Amino acid sequence: MADFPEEIYYIWLAKALGAGSRFAAEVLRRHTDVREFYASLPGALKEFDACTESIKKRLLSTKLDSAAEIFKQCGKAGCRLITCRQSSYPERLLNIQDFPPVLYAKGNFEKLAELNARPAIAVVGTRKPSPYAESAARFISYDLARAGFAVLSGLAAGIDFAAHAECMRAKGLTAAFAGCGVDIDYPKPNNILRSEIEKRGIILSEFPPGTPPMKGNFPVRNRLLSGAAVGVLVVEGGLRSGSLITAAHAVLQDRDVFALPGDIFDSRSEGAFWLIQDGAAPVMSALDIVIHYLDAYPDRLTAENIRPNFFSPALRKNPPDVKIIKPEIRKNNSVMPKNKEVRPGSNKGGGAQVLSAAAKAPPDPGVLSANAQKILSLMGAEPAHADELQESSGLSPTELLAAMTELELEGFAENQPGRMYLRLT
Numbered sequence: 001m002a003d004f005p006e007e008i009y010y011i012w013l014a015k016a017l018g019a020g021s022r023f024a025a026e027v028l029r030r031h032t033d034v035r036e037f038y039a040s041l042p043g044a045l046k047e048f049d050a051c052t053e054s055i056k057k058r059l060l061s062t063k064l065d066s067a068a069e070i071f072k073q074c075g076k077a078g079c080r081l082i083t084c085r086q087s088s089y090p091e092r093l094l095n096i097q098d099f100p101p102v103l104y105a106k107g108n109f110e111k112l113a114e115l116n117a118r119p120a121i122a123v124v125g126t127r128k129p130s131p132y133a134e135s136a137a138r139f140i141s142y143d144l145a146r147a148g149f150a151v152l153s154g155l156a157a158g159i160d161f162a163a164h165a166e167c168m169r170a171k172g173l174t175a176a177f178a179g180c181g182v183d184i185d186y187p188k189p190n191n192i193l194r195s196e197i198e199k200r201g202i203i204l205s206e207f208p209p210g211t212p213p214m215k216g217n218f219p220v221r222n223r224l225l226s227g228a229a230v231g232v233l234v235v236e237g238g239l240r241s242g243s244l245i246t247a248a249h250a251v252l253q254d255r256d257v258f259a260l261p262g263d264i265f266d267s268r269s270e271g272a273f274w275l276i277q278d279g280a281a282p283v284m285s286a287l288d289i290v291i292h293y294l295d296a297y298p299d300r301l302t303a304e305n306i307r308p309n310f311f312s313p314a315l316r317k318n319p320p321d322v323k324i325i326k327p328e329i330r331k332n333n334s335v336m337p338k339n340k341e342v343r344p345g346s347n348k349g350g351g352a353q354v355l356s357a358a359a360k361a362p363p364d365p366g367v368l369s370a371n372a373q374k375i376l377s378l379m380g381a382e383p384a385h386a387d388e389l390q391e392s393s394g395l396s397p398t399e400l401l402a403a404m405t406e407l408e409l410e411g412f413a414e415n416q417p418g419r420m421y422l423r424l425t
Contacts, residue, residue, distance in 0.1 A: 007102070008067045009034040010083040011208075014101040015070065016062035018397035019206050020220045022098045022419065023048070023055055023387075028084060034101075038064075054391040070208045077183035077209040079106040088112040090204070092120075096227040096253050100206035106182040107198040114173055115202065115228075119297050120150040121289060122225045122250075124243045125159025125235035126268055133236035133268065136260055137162040139307070140233065143286030145172025148301040152177065152229050154221065155194065155203065157187055159235045164193055168200055177228070178205040179221040180213035187213075216402030218242055223249040230293065231256035233283060237271040240409045244271045247280070248408075252415075256292065258283045285309040367410060371395055371403040376412055379423040386419040 013034060017024040026048065031037040037044050042060060045051045074081050082089050082103045090112075093099045105112065123141055125133060141151050141163040151167035153160040155176035167174040176197055180186050182205045185194065197203055206224065207217060222245045226232050232250040234257070237243030247257050257280040262269025276282050283289060287306045294301055365373060371393075378384070378392050390400045404421060407413035414422045 004064055004068060005071070006035060007081050007083055008064060008071050009038055010085075010101045011067035011070050011081070012038065012062060012064055014206070015067055015208075016058045017055065018058075019100065019217070020098050020223065020401040021397045023050060024101055025097060025099050026050070028099075028101060032085075050387060052387045052391045055387065073209040074104065077106070077181070079104050079182045079209055080109055081105075082112070088116075090228045091116050092229070093224065093227045096223065098223065099227070100224070102206070104182050104205050104207070104209060105202055107202040108200060109202070111173055111175070111200075111202045115150055115175055118148065118150040118173060118300055119293055120152050120175070120229045122152040122229040122232045122246065123159065123163035123235060124153060124222075124225065124232060124237070124246045126237050126241060126243065127156050127158040127160075128268075129158045129162075129236050130263060130266055130268060133159065133260065133262060134162050137235045138166045140235075140260075140283065140286045140289075142166040142170045143306045144289065145170035145174075147286060147290045147303065147306050148297070149289075150175060152225055154179070154218075154225060155187075155190060155197070157189060161190060161193055164197060164201075168196060174201040175228070176201070176203045177221055177224045178203055178213075179207070179217040181205060181207050181209040181211040183209045184211070184213065216398055219245050219405040220398055220401050222246040223253070226250035226255050227253050229255060231258060231289065233258040233260065233289065234272050234275055234280070235260045236262055236268045238267055239270050239274060241271050244275070245405055245409070247271075247275055248415075256281070258289055365412070368412070369403065369406060371399055372406040372410075372412075375400070375403045376407060376423070379413065379421065381423070383416055383420040383422045386421065389421065 013024050013027060027037060028034070030047070042056060045056055071081065082105055084094060084099060084101055089103065121144055123137060125137060129137070137159045144151055145167040150173040151163050152175050153163040155164065155178055164174045164176060174197060182203050185191050219242065222242060226246050226249040232246055232255060234243045234247055250257050257275060259272040259275040259280040259282060261276065261282050262272050281288065285308050287303060287308050290301060290303050290306055294303060365376065368376065374393050375389055378389055386400065390397060393400065395403065404413065408415055412423065412425055414424055416422055
């Protein structure tokens with residue numbers, strides 16, 4: 001066997017099992033030396049109860065030479081490879097169940113250490129925001145950066161652009177998590193912003209250089225946005241938006257969820273309102289987020305010169321004498337809306353839940369992608385394990401996660417503890 005650098009074994013593990021694999025993370029928790037794990041295959045797999053034939057086949061069939069090629073591409077693309085054992089790897093990601101073995105980074109590499117030293121907020125929302133939401137995203141992101149937070153987002157148009165740009169305008173630290181290779185100029189209209197982030201921040205991805213921005217990559221990527229942050233702010237997005245996928249990941253990862261109240265006549269506000277009704281903390285300014293973390297990060301955060309909100313200064317000095325029950329930041333498994341009736345008062349978090357329009361009629365399987373339809377056909381009345389569904393369907397881990405996310409968003413399935421999925425219709 002050729003003598004490969006240690007990094008190549010991490011690339012091999014990630015390539016063999018795909019983005020979003022919990023099994024890869026479990027291997028890394030049990031084996032500090034990935035090279036030794038590789039050398040002991042297939043015998044080493046006997047210690048893993050969750051190892052299916054599909055996982056075994058992928059590990060044994062993936063060659064180190066293909067990982068070595070990716071390693072070479074990193075040099076050509078001008079990006080850096082970071083393994084989960086290195087100090088520059090985002091520390092908070094190590095606390096999620098499916099952290100990636102490797103990340104690819106491009107930009108100002110000195111900022112990696114700073115990213116670990118600061119609390120971070122992920123700011124997410126629609127690519128086509130209302131003027132109100134875009135202004136609010138800029139207002140809040142600027143002040144979050146001034147307060148000492150790193151601002152994370154997904155490098156897309158709309159809310160992502162506003163969050164990254166205003167953070168840099170405030171001379172703060174911003175990091176982008178891409179749904180493609182870090183060398184791919186996507187989206188094209190953001191190429192100037194991308195260049196600025198590379199100079200003053202960092203772009204990260206678990207996808208190797210050259211990976212195109214495929215649709216299934218983004219739901220998988222979203223778990224890293226929430227996982228690398230202490231909290232997620234949803235600015236604007238519908239009930240079936242990627243923003244709510246990020247919020248769902250945040251809840252599962254025990255991260256805080258914040259939401260911006262929006263226009264009740266605009267469907268783009270529906271997701272944020274749903275989150276607030278389900279227990280997310282409403283946000284009127286960055287101060288609402290800052291004060292939540294001041295005690296935890298006294299040496300990193302400051303509330304000085306942070307604007308409270310746009311309301312009248314006189315009202316702020318003399319607030320009305322009204323008793324208000326402050327909502328708790330929700331941390332449970334119910335962030336994703338389900339297409340089933342919930343009666344008022346049944347919300348354990350104390351917030352009111354309403355019957356959504358989607359619940360009035362059964363969901364239509366015709367709206368699903370081919371992969372989601374395939375998974376749905378394999379699900380019965382009893383909960384099914386993710387590995388069983390992957391093995392029966394023949395999908396890759398990334399394709400399976402994208403399909404399951406789609407089924408959850410459309411109200412066909414529910415994610416349960418232990419990587420179990422329950423069919424709802």
